[in-house]
Amino acid sequence: MNKKAFIFDLDGVIVDTAKFHFIAWQRLAASLGINFTHEENEQLKGVSRVNSLKKILEWGNKTITAEVFQEKMDQKNEEYLDLIKTLDTSDIMPGVHNFLLELKDKNQPIALGSASKNARPILEKLGIKNLFDVIVDGTNVTKAKPDPEVFLSACSQLGYHAHDSIVFEDSVAGVQAANTAGMISIGLGEKDILHEADEVFNHFTDMPEDYINTLLNKNK
Known part of the structure; x- marks a missing residue:
């Protein structure tokens, strides 16, 4: 064979897990005063967490410090990990x-x-x-x-x-x-x-x- x-x-x-990523990114975006849509979430499929956050900031026309950027990265991952606890x-x-x-x-x-x-x-x-x-x-x-x-x-x-x-x-x-x-x-x-x-x-x-x-x- x-x-x-x-x-x-x-x-x-x-x-x-797309639904969990969407909820986590949406919450993060909201904390930065950015509206995050399903259409934008589709564009983040296959994209790394770092580049995803960069895109969200770009869409929202926002700038944050490197320290806050890392905090938001960690926040998103913690939200996501909490959401996937229900997976089976x-x-x-x-x-x-x-x-x-x-x-x-x-x-x-x-x-x-x-x-x-x-x-x-x-x-x-x-x-x-x-x-x-x-x-x-x-x-x-x-x-x-x-x-x-x-x-x-x-x-x-x-x-x-x-x-x-x-x-x-x-x-x-x-x-x-x-x-x-x-x-x-x-x-x-x-x-x-x-x-x-x-x-x-x-x-x-x-x-x-x-x-x-x-x-x-x-x-x-």
Whole structure:
């Protein structure tokens, strides 16, 4: 059987934490007198916490000191961590768990490639951390998507070349990162937004039967 490196983003692919990010960012923005919308939150998908806060300040035409900037970064993370305490196995995105189990059954290597610095505790709460051979997250990469560093690091740690890697992403920045790396990009979400991906599905449950074997024979 062919083998590929299967690399998954976290937020919006494995688990729906977008709602928690939105609430945390909205509260932070409000504390700075900035109105923060769902549309703006969409633009922060796949973007690091530092760059997300910079964007919010830019949208609100606000300037803060480096000290306050760090305080707000910490505030957002504390809010987010408090919100995700309620996470459990029911929060896994539709079809993901079965897809991961099927990959394991086929002895395919699996990695997480996420900008989140909270990836490990989230995977533990979901009860699926043991399904990942490699976890690359915001604690061990320095460049945010659309830079492909997180995905290149993941495939390297799995022992695979980029052209033998498949990335599952829900953000434009993530799809662009996968494409830049020369990896197959599978988008999860709306086709009109993720049109740069090689293929797009709303959910894993929308993928055709035996799709993993199709991917194993697919080249960029």
